[in-house]
Amino acid sequence: MDPFRAIADLVAFTLLGLDHGTGTAEAVHFFVEDSLKIFVLLAIIVFVIGVFRSMLAPERVRRILGGRSRAFAFPAAVGLGAVTPFCSCSSVPLFIGFLEAGVPLGVTMAFLIASPMINEIAVILLATTLGIEFTLLYVATGLMVGLAGGIVIDRLRLEGWVEDYVWKIRMGEVHLAAGPSTLPERLEFAWRQVREIVGRLWPYVLGGIAIGAALHGYVPRDFLIEHAGSDNPLAVPLAVLAGIPLYSNATGVIPVAEALLGKGVPVGTVLALMMSIAALSLPEIIMLKKVIKAPLIATFVAILFAAFVAVGYLFNALYS
Amino acid sequence: MKEIKVLGGCCGNCDTVMRMIDDKAKALGAAISLEKVTDMAAIMGYGVMSTPGVVIDGKVVHAGGMPTPAAIEKWLAD
Numbered sequence: 274m275d276p277f278r279a280i281a282d283l284v285a286f287t288l289l290g291l292d293h294g295t296g297t298a299e300a301v302h303f304f305v306e307d308s309l310k311i312f313v314l315l316a317i318i319v320f321v322i323g324v325f326r327s328m329l330a331p332e333r334v335r336r337i338l339g340g341r342s343r344a345f346a347f348p349a350a351v352g353l354g355a356v357t358p359f360c361s362c363s364s365v366p367l368f369i370g371f372l373e374a375g376v377p378l379g380v381t382m383a384f385l386i387a388s389p390m391i392n393e394i395a396v397i398l399l400a401t402t403l404g405i406e407f408t409l410l411y412v413a414t415g416l417m418v419g420l421a422g423g424i425v426i427d428r429l430r431l432e433g434w435v436e437d438y439v440w441k442i443r444m445g446e447v448h449l450a451a452g453p454s455t456l457p458e459r460l461e462f463a464w465r466q467v468r469e470i471v472g473r474l475w476p477y478v479l480g481g482i483a484i485g486a487a488l489h490g491y492v493p494r495d496f497l498i499e500h501a502g503s504d505n506p507l508a509v510p511l512a513v514l515a516g517i518p519l520y521s522n523a524t525g526v527i528p529v530a531e532a533l534l535g536k537g538v539p540v541g542t543v544l545a546l547m548m549s550i551a552a553l554s555l556p557e558i559i560m561l562k563k564v565i566k567a568p569l570i571a572t573f574v575a576i577l578f579a580a581f582v583a584v585g586y587l588f589n590a591l592y593s
Numbered sequence: 594m595k596e597i598k599v600l601g602g603c604c605g606n607c608d609t610v611m612r613m614i615d616d617k618a619k620a621l622g623a624a625i626s627l628e629k630v631t632d633m634a635a636i637m638g639y640g641v642m643s644t645p646g647v648v649i650d651g652k653v654v655h656a657g658g659m660p661t662p663a664a665i666e667k668w669l670a671d
Contacts, residue, residue, distance in 0.1 A: 330642075330643060330656075330657060331642045331643050331657075332640070332641075332642050332643065332656070335642065363642070363643055363644070365602065365633060366602070366633065366636065366637060366641070366642045366643070366644065367642055369633065369637055370637060370642040373637070438634070441634075442633075442634045442637050442638070443637075443638065444637045444638065444640050445637075445638050445639050445640035446640050447639065447640030447641060447653045447656065461661075465658075465659070465661065469658060469659055563633075
């Protein structure tokens with residue numbers, strides 16, 4: 274038996290003496306099981322990745338993408354976006370740094386779209402909680418949305434909507450010392466990564482688990498099927514709209530997605546909500562406002578909105 | 594006297610790095626001047642895209658993530 278489930282059984286039914294089948298028991302069980310499972314997995318994943326240090330620094334991505342043809346740069350940008358760590362604080366320096374290196378605006382936006390949606394932590398967690406098939410769907414559609422969004426912005430030629438001062442910034446060259454090389458150094462680096470990343474992510478993850486637990490325990494299946502089921506054609510756009518003010522990283526969304534799928538909400542609607550929460554957020558929009566003008570922000574949001582709605586309808590149709 | 598600048602925009606991490614360096618300098622009795630740089634053009638001028646970054650006497654010694662106490666000690670001792 275799954276050890277996380279066994280501990281959750283022990284806490285909910287034995288220690289707290291809750292009755293099977295009640296909403297509170299279900300919610301507590303979900304909360305305990307998911308908290309243990311996600312935090313343990315998160316720590317292991319970050320540690321293992323830290324040892325191999327596969328994550329690319331944005332400074333290197335900038336060098337890789339600068340001065341390349343679009344045929345190379347677009348796929349490279351979404352691919353590198355998926356393996357480069359990113360927080361919405363870095364979106365402004367990233368944006369300026371890419372443009373300054375001669376990376377086209379569309380390619381830069383493709384990177385900014387793909388990077389928050391897909392990262393190795395979210396991918397491994399998704400695979401262990403929701404299965405390989407859902408994970409592949411999420412990654413493939415996330416990459417496609419990044420690619421499509423970037424290409425559309427490129428074709429529209431919106432460079433005039435970038436704030437003028439951005440084009441005037443000149444970046445210096447920097448040569449940093451190489452990272453950890455010996456095994457003890459690598460282990461120490463990995464351990465610091467665990468502390469730093471788990472320290473930064475835990476409020477989002479815990480918040481996501483709490484929402485997932487409440488959905489799991491207290492929201493009736495019929496209610497969700499009626500309002501968010503495949504019979505309601507507005508469910509997908511509403512899910513995407515709901516995701517814009519909600520801000521979390523891809524890791525924190527996983528328990529919410531798990532609870533919604535468990536309640537019978539269609540796959541496409543859940544994918545659309547997840548992508549919207551991870552990639553479209555008010556804090557990031559406010560950040561980007563410092564470097565791009567309102568019409569480009571509006572275009573960026575509109576393109577992503579349309580893409581997520583399309584993803585939602587497509588997968589609802591494929592999986593119904 | 595070392596002139597140390599911490600580069601960073603919005604994350605609370607930058608303030609933590611400022612404090613770490615300040616504490617370490619006091620503990621070692623090293624003479625430093627500590628300054629926080631938040632202007633994006635200035636930060637990019639150093640070639641740094643991931644913050645917090647640390648600049649000592651005009652040279653970038655760190656970019657992205659938290660530096661280790663051992664690294665800070667080394668910067669102050671050099």
